[in-house]
Amino acid sequence: MxxxxxxxxxxxxxxxxxxxxxxxxxxxxxxxxxxxxxxxxxxxxxxxxxxxxxxxxxxxxxxxxxxxxxxxxxxxxxxxxxxxxxxxxxxxxxxxxxxxxxxxxxxxxxxxxxxxxxxxxxxxxxxxxxxxxxxxxxSIRDPLTGLYNRRFLEEFLLRELARADRKKHALSIITLDIDHFKRINDTLGHGAGDIVLRRVGLLLQGYVRESDIACRVGGEEFSLLLPEASMQIAAPRAENIRAGVHELRLKYDGHNLGAITISLGVAAFPEHGTTPDTLIRAADQALYDAKSRGRDRVASA
CATH class of the missing domain: 3.30.450.40 (GAF domain)
Structure with a gap:
């Protein structure tokens, strides 16, 4: 036939x-x-x-x-x-x-x-x-929040930095940490902590553009990578995220979890780093500065 x-x-x-x-x-x-x-x-x-x-x-x-x-x-x-x-x-x-x-x-x-x-x-x-x-x-997703994991962040950041350098575009990274997260786990258990992590992860998904990625890099720490976004764009975005988390009202097993706050650090290419390591370190240092100044705030590198 x-x-x-x-x-x-x-x-x-x-x-x-x-x-x-x-x-x-x-x-x-x-x-x-x-x-x-x-x-x-x-x-x-x-x-x-x-x-x-x-x-x-x-x-x-x-x-x-x-x-x-x-x-x-x-x-x-x-x-x-x-x-x-x-x-x-x-x-x-x-x-x-x-x-x-x-x-x-x-x-x-x-x-x-x-x-x-x-x-x-x-x-x-x-x-x-x-x-x-x-x-x-x-292999590239965090099973609890559904966000990308550290492995994907590092791979994606390496590619995006090369593209930003080639096209002379800006690129920013936001790192954030849930304040007093250990207290939540110690007081109400890991189930309560998981609820907070999932809810913060869900909120982050609402603040990313199609070209951005949101990651849970470990524990209570998250990162957002914003291609073609300068500090002038990334810093207000970080503040909006901080305010959004502050408005969360969560319950676990009949208990109110109280106010959830986060501290955030923002860094940008090329001002604060031209490699994945230097850029992440700059954002992490800004995050530590935010925590040392009282938490529940945004700090820029």
């Missing part, structure tokens, strides 16, 4: 699919348009098994195929599965129609077996990629 059009369709968690087509050498058919459709538009996805249409004029067509049966060649849809989840769809079309014969029937069976095998291998490959991506995401 000569084939001209091989399409791999990505299947999303929203139960929609979009088509990406590849034309094989010698093809006489046009590529499918990349359009989204739902699982109900494909009989293979609906029935979770291969769907072969040998005669488009008399057989049941998928909704993602043109409704004009006179212009549709024979085609095959094979769902791509892995670990019980639908990951995509393999769609194949015949180059030209052939007369019915035992040889052609054998050819169709062979094509179906081959397409099923390809779909199975594709599903395994996609599943392995997902596992890899999940493991990578877990």
């Amino acid at each position: 000569p084939l001209s059009n091989v399409s791999v369709l990505n299947y999303s968690r929203e139960r929609t699919a979009s088509c990406i087509s590849f034309i094989l050498p010698g093809s006489i058919w046009r590529a499918l348009q990349a359009e989204a459709f739902t699982v109900q538009d494909c009989w293979a996805l609906r029935q979770t098994q291969a769907h072969w249409v040998g005669d488009p004029r008399t057989e049941l067509l998928c909704g993602h195929v043109t409704s004009d049966s006179s212009s549709v060649p024979s085609y095959l849809c094979v769902p791509v599965f892995a670990q019980g989840e639908t990951l995509g769809l393999l769609h194949l079309r015949r180059v030209k129609e052939e007369s019915a014969s035992p040889e052609n029937a054998d050819s169709i069976d062979s094509c179906l077996n081959l397409a099923t095998a390809v779909a199975e291998e594709t599903g395994l490959a996609l599943a392995n990629l997902r596992v890899r991506d999940t493991l990578h995401e877990q």
Whole structure:
């Protein structure tokens, strides 16, 4: 069964699919348009098994195929599965129609077996990629707050400093520490401390732009990296974060946790450092200055 059009369709968690087509050498058919459709538009996805249409004029067509049966060649849809989840769809079309014969029937069976095998291998490959991506995401995320961790901060800061130097852009970093955090843990337990950490992490996510990153670098210490932001932008942002945390009213096991405050230090490239180490040290020193001056405040390097 000569084939001209091989399409791999990505299947999303929203139960929609979009088509990406590849034309094989010698093809006489046009590529499918990349359009989204739902699982109900494909009989293979609906029935979770291969769907072969040998005669488009008399057989049941998928909704993602043109409704004009006179212009549709024979085609095959094979769902791509892995670990019980639908990951995509393999769609194949015949180059030209052939007369019915035992040889052609054998050819169709062979094509179906081959397409099923390809779909199975594709599903395994996609599943392995997902596992890899999940493991990578877990390696750079703090499991308690969902923020990035120190490892990612250091890697990202190194790249962003190189970009800032190349394009002559500003870059700022804010480090912050929850004041008297040990007292919360010692008085009410680590469950109370975890609530404070998660709530502060959630608040930080609301103060970052798409290009910024928020990290929990360890214990009760957090950092925000602000690409293309000068001290004139970063310092007011730090003050807004301080005020936002001060307004938090948290409870744990029926107990009010009282006022939560943070101290923050701000440093900027290139004024306070041109390497990750020097810039982080400058921000940390500013943080220590804020604590030594009474906490619940912002200090600049």
